[in-house]
Amino acid sequence: MLEFEKPVIELEAKIAELRHMSSDDEINIADEVSRMQAKAGRLLSQIYAKLTPAQIVQVARHQDRPHFSDYIEHMIDDFTPLAGDRLFGEDNALIGGIGRFKGQSVVIMGQEKGNDTESRIKHNFGMARPEGYRKAQRLMEMASQFQIPVISLVDTAGAYPGLGAEERGQSEAIARSIESCLKLEVPMLSVVIGEGGSGGAIAIAAADRIYMLENSIYSVISPEGCASILWRSADYAKDAATALKLTAKDMLENGLIDDIIKEPLGGAHRNKLETISLVSSKLEKGLKQLTPWKSEKLIAAREEKFLKMGRAA
Amino acid sequence: MNNWLNNFIRPKIRSLVGTQKDVPENLWDKCPSCDNMVFNRELADNNYVCHHCDYHMTISAEDRLALMFDGGKYTRHKNKSVPADPLKFKDRKKYVDRLKETRAKTAEDDAIIIASGKIGGNPVVVALFNFKFMGGSMGAAVGEGIVTGAEIAVKTKSAFITVPASGGARMQEGAISLMQMPRTIIAVNRVKKARLPYLVLLTNPTTGGVSASFAMVGDVHIAEPGATIGFAGKRVIQETIREELPEDFQTAEYLLEHGMVDMVVPRSELNAVIGQTLSLLMQTKLSDNPKGKKSKDNKKSDSSKGAITVASVSAGGEKMSAADAVNQDSAAASVKKTA
Numbered sequence: 001m002l003e004f005e006k007p008v009i010e011l012e013a014k015i016a017e018l019r020h021m022s023s024d025d026e027i028n029i030a031d032e033v034s035r036m037q038a039k040a041g042r043l044l045s046q047i048y049a050k051l052t053p054a055q056i057v058q059v060a061r062h063q064d065r066p067h068f069s070d071y072i073e074h075m076i077d078d079f080t081p082l083a084g085d086r087l088f089g090e091d092n093a094l095i096g097g098i099g100r101f102k103g104q105s106v107v108i109m110g111q112e113k114g115n116d117t118e119s120r121i122k123h124n125f126g127m128a129r130p131e132g133y134r135k136a137q138r139l140m141e142m143a144s145q146f147q148i149p150v151i152s153l154v155d156t157a158g159a160y161p162g163l164g165a166e167e168r169g170q171s172e173a174i175a176r177s178i179e180s181c182l183k184l185e186v187p188m189l190s191v192v193i194g195e196g197g198s199g200g201a202i203a204i205a206a207a208d209r210i211y212m213l214e215n216s217i218y219s220v221i222s223p224e225g226c227a228s229i230l231w232r233s234a235d236y237a238k239d240a241a242t243a244l245k246l247t248a249k250d251m252l253e254n255g256l257i258d259d260i261i262k263e264p265l266g267g268a269h270r271n272k273l274e275t276i277s278l279v280s281s282k283l284e285k286g287l288k289q290l291t292p293w294k295s296e297k298l299i300a301a302r303e304e305k306f307l308k309m310g311r312a313a
Numbered sequence: 314m315n316n317w318l319n320n321f322i323r324p325k326i327r328s329l330v331g332t333q334k335d336v337p338e339n340l341w342d343k344c345p346s347c348d349n350m351v352f353n354r355e356l357a358d359n360n361y362v363c364h365h366c367d368y369h370m371t372i373s374a375e376d377r378l379a380l381m382f383d384g385g386k387y388t389r390h391k392n393k394s395v396p397a398d399p400l401k402f403k404d405r406k407k408y409v410d411r412l413k414e415t416r417a418k419t420a421e422d423d424a425i426i427i428a429s430g431k432i433g434g435n436p437v438v439v440a441l442f443n444f445k446f447m448g449g450s451m452g453a454a455v456g457e458g459i460v461t462g463a464e465i466a467v468k469t470k471s472a473f474i475t476v477p478a479s480g481g482a483r484m485q486e487g488a489i490s491l492m493q494m495p496r497t498i499i500a501v502n503r504v505k506k507a508r509l510p511y512l513v514l515l516t517n518p519t520t521g522g523v524s525a526s527f528a529m530v531g532d533v534h535i536a537e538p539g540a541t542i543g544f545a546g547k548r549v550i551q552e553t554i555r556e557e558l559p560e561d562f563q564t565a566e567y568l569l570e571h572g573m574v575d576m577v578v579p580r581s582e583l584n585a586v587i588g589q590t591l592s593l594l595m596q597t598k599l600s601d602n603p604k605g606k607k608s609k610d611n612k613k614s615d616s617s618k619g620a621i622t623v624a625s626v627s628a629g630g631e632k633m634s635a636a637d638a639v640n641q642d643s644a645a646a647s648v649k650k651t652a
Contacts, residue, residue, distance in 0.1 A: 174529075220491040
């Protein structure tokens with residue numbers, strides 16, 4: 001439970017209790033329930049209207065947020081997962097394949113964090129190894145080959161910091177994956193659906209359109225990591241979260257993303273299906289803007305978009 | 314003990330505790346690797362490589378440029394200015410203040426230096442990181458430097474060489490520094506598209522967002538002996554996997570073994586090896602340049618006492634210099650190669 005949601009959750013518990021009682025005693029309970037529900041809604045919108053960056057970090061990492069697999073299930077038809085980098089192995093932290101999005105064939109890929117202990121371990125908590133990024137490269141080449149757009153959903157704390165990952169060239173895999181995005185001959189749309197953790201995120205997000213869910217984050221380093229380096233203590237993670245300007249709003253203001261996708265009241269974790277449908281319609285619009293495409297123009301525009309970042313406006 | 318961090322910090326500490334005498338105290342340096350004493354002037358003559366153990370110590374940006382370019386001659390290009398402190402970042406100190414102090418201390422505007430000149434007679438643009446400037450961290454200014462350097466290379470039909478010495482992205486510029494990863498890759502790809510060589514000389518350290526972008530997509534990767542090269546920090550990895558890491562983990566030699574770099578080249582041979590590599594890629598017919606690779610006239614490496622011969626270049630059995638072909642063959646045989 002998120003600490004700042006406590007008043008709402010307590011209220012919701014009371015509502016549930018009242019409902020439970022309502023079978024024996026009918027006096028005015030329906031009224032009371034709807035009054036309390038309205039109050040809970042008001043509280044929620046009050047809380048969510050003024051979340052601090054550190055609180056947004058918590059929401060972005062909330063385990064009940066829709067994950068990659070949820071989007072696949074509700075947004076993509078005929079999803080056909082494709083596995084392996086053809087070089088070393090298969091990485092379940094970064095999954096992808098081909099499928100149909102609103103009738104259009106697409107390559108879709110992204111990090112999957114998992115939603116229980118078993119699946120979290122299977123997906124390595126969404127932290128990909130070089131194999132994941134090399135599979136991404138393979139999938140992007142395939143997209144160019146068949147002229148089908150690419151959708152990537154970003155949700156990772158970062159690329160996996162492990163011995164094997166270093167041995168097999170984590171840096172090179174990420175660099176080449178960014179390069180693959182930049183060389184794509186087809187439109188690429190990315191959505192940060194939870195955590196956009198540094199190199200592990202940008203590896204699959206150097207796209208024509210970059211969107212962020214309202215309560216997602218995108219950062220060069222985790223607030224905890226930043227705090228322990230610059231403040232010499234992870235206790236300052238809250239300050240770091242503010243300083244890093246990692247919220248969707250900040251990212252849009254700094255010209256680093258194209259748009260924000262609103263989340264349902266009280267965050268994506270309160271309504272998975274509505275979240276997915278909001279993401280889906282944003283992607284549909286974005287794809288429409290980019291269709292039909294000419295590869296050369298698309299690549300040139302993508303390059304210009306990134307070359308601009310950090311330059312004077 | 315023998316890591317780059319100690320090496321970097323030691324002089325500072327020394328200057329803090331050192332007494333103010335007229336006689337310079339630092340006539341002797343202690344090698345951070347073998348603990349032997351080395352005479353200061355000799356060290357400079359030897360490109361800051363320990364005579365006893367060949368440990369490659371920190372070298373200033375200027376000295377590095379001098380030893381890379383033919384005859385130590387090069388032209389510096391002005392850095393384009395970018396908005397400073399776009400995020401109004403503040404940790405224990407304001408980023409603008411940090412920048413101001415570092416600029417005053419280093420007399421540089423940021424962590425990147427763009428220089429052009431010749432190497433082995435070939436026109437070259439070098440984008441070199443200055444580790445003294447906030448740990449060589451990459452923000453918008455560094456990204457802009459690499460973009461500019463690549464543009465100059467394309468315009469002047471020169472090879473482009475990046476020389477990272479960087480802990481990674483500059484945290485104080487948040488996601489803007491992250492976006493320098495795609496940005497620098499776009500830049501170097503324009504060099505490649507123009508069929509000009511793009512080389513990376515990986516020096517100590519090359520990690521994080523720098524290693525995971527332009528530094529790992531070169532046509533040829535050259536690493537300096539002992540340099541730390543990797544993505545994640547050692548400590549982070551140790552905390553994650555809770556296992557002992559191999560002793561040579563993330564060293565240049567380790568990366569050579571794992572197929573991530575083409576060769577590990579000692580400082581004294583940089584000019585020769587880069588020159589020859591560029592000649593092969595840029596003068597593809599010997600008749601293109603009758604002078605060939607005779608234009609090796611790097612004073613530094615010539616004058617250096619006890620220069621490491623080309624035989625110590627570790628590469629996958631390639632010959633590095635015709636002059637030392639005999640030595641090279643035996644060296645190649647001793648190069649560790651993983652199957």
